[in-house]
Amino acid sequence: MIQIDGLTKRFYNPEPVVAVDGISFSCQPGEIFGLLGPNGAGKTTTLRVLSTLLQPDEGTAVVAGHNVQEAPEAVRRSIGFLSASTGLYGRLTASEMIRYFAELQEVQDPAGRTAALIDRFGISEFAHVRCDRLSTGMKQKVSIARAIVHDPPVLVFDEPTLGLDVLVAETLLQFIESCRDAGRCVLFSTHIMREAERLCDRIGIIHQGRILANGSLEELRTLTGEHYLEQIFIRLVEGEA
């Protein structure tokens, strides 16, 4: 469902900085793949390339059978994207917000899909309240509904729990698990080890733009001889140094 081979992305500021350096990994339907790394490791850049917001300099990225450079619109139709910095239109109501994205994503029955999502996420009571008056938890639910309004087979979450309280974060993590159970392909980036341990079927440890190791938690334990993910991560980063 997601296949990345030798993906490289450089930024010029003005000197070239390699943000992502020839990384490769894949993620299958019904699987959660976690990109685990510290801030500035290249997680967000990788996800932005996958969601067609950035163009890769080298390598290929294929999402649901579509190359991100050759068929960006088909890729966008196949993914739902949610990041920590995602905002809402404060002066639109929750219902209007979801419907707007349903129309932008060319959903067949925008009104019906909006009603279904409002019902599914239990936000009927707040459906006609402006987004800037919603609680953080409600806002997050609206954001999730917005991201999956077109029922995409691939979901990309970029540090989605950043800045959320425990209860709201838990709701989100449960939702991500339900997506895996529904057979979706989930790519999830985080720097919180507990989340990765709990959710991810396979984990890619990314540091300074390169994937240091890639596999299930058991495989990583075997590789490093460490038990906890924090220790695995430190061992891999120290080995790199």
Added chain:
Amino acid sequence: MRAVLTVMKKELWETLRDPMVLIMSLGFPILFFPLFIWGTTQLVILSAGLAETEPPRVMVTGVEAPGPGGVVDVLLASPATPGQGDVSAVHSGDLDLIAEVQLVGDGLQIMLRHNSTLPRSTRALSWAEEQLEKVRSAREAELAQLVQIDAKALEVWRITSVDVAPSQQRMLSMLAQSLPVFLVVMLLVATVSPAVDIFVGERERGTLETIMVTTTSRWPLILGKTLAASAIGVIGAAGNLVAGGITLLHALASMGAGEANTLHLVPGPMCLAIAPLVAGALMISAITFIVIVPARTFKQAQSLSSFVTIGFIALVFFGMGEDTAPSAWTALVPGLNLMHCLSEGFRGTLAVDFALITTATNLALASVVLLAVHRIIAHEGYLFGPEDQGWRDALKSLLPQRWSHR
């Protein structure tokens, strides 16, 4: 097309819920004329009241040969108040007028020193000129009686100007000179404010990234936003025009209903001016977008948008000069062409070709600018570039790809 309408509808809906935009784009243009007329009327009433209650303070210097009933007596007669001081007192407003009377040969030379920046001094000047004219007429009559000829024979010439333009035409001319200026400024104000909110608001609220990963391409997003900002601008300008018309008709009615005080606008040229007006709103939106595109925050965008407002207002005032009458070249100047179209529309003399050239010019300019905006926002530097390098990223994105890459 459906996506364009979706974006436009959402932007209109969202923008019109912003109290600040409502005030700037609709409230201000609609309330402008009623408040302006009311304020002017109050000033006139206040000024007239002052004129009645406060006599001019006049100082007379020099000598006058003939005795009582002459210039000095008249200038110091009621309601004038004798004042003391010199020119600096007129400067400061302590004295309204100094009349310097000198004998030159057999005649008198009277110099009236006043301060045109002070309303009291200007009123004192008018009053003095009126009084002196009476003295001159009386003396001419005395002299004529002395030499036993008709007083009119002493007049070398008498100048009387007669305006042959019908009063309705004078009214239309006055409207054609003043209303388009206000209308263009209101269109500008009503368009720029929502354009800033619609364009930079996406980045400020953090919704830009989410909208860019939808299946809708960037063109419908840009066009929808442009149409929404333009629609609000046109609604604001139309509201301004309607409110201005109602205020004017009310003012004319209070002056006394008569043929002289009625408006006879020609519908054809007025309607013809609508196309350039709409194209002008699109052009203003597009230019606002490209000017604010380097802005990373709402505040930066507001500062940058003031250049658009100032630039257009400068063009409009330039267009008020006599050297810039409507012509083939003025139809190609944005802002100026719009004002001329509206002005000619009010006069009832707007030519179809001028309106077409203006509309085409403004649409062409809007298209070119929107192409550039599209290119800029398709560049990844626009989405994720450093905050302090908005201009650099915007300029780089306009370069050919092999250069803009770095």
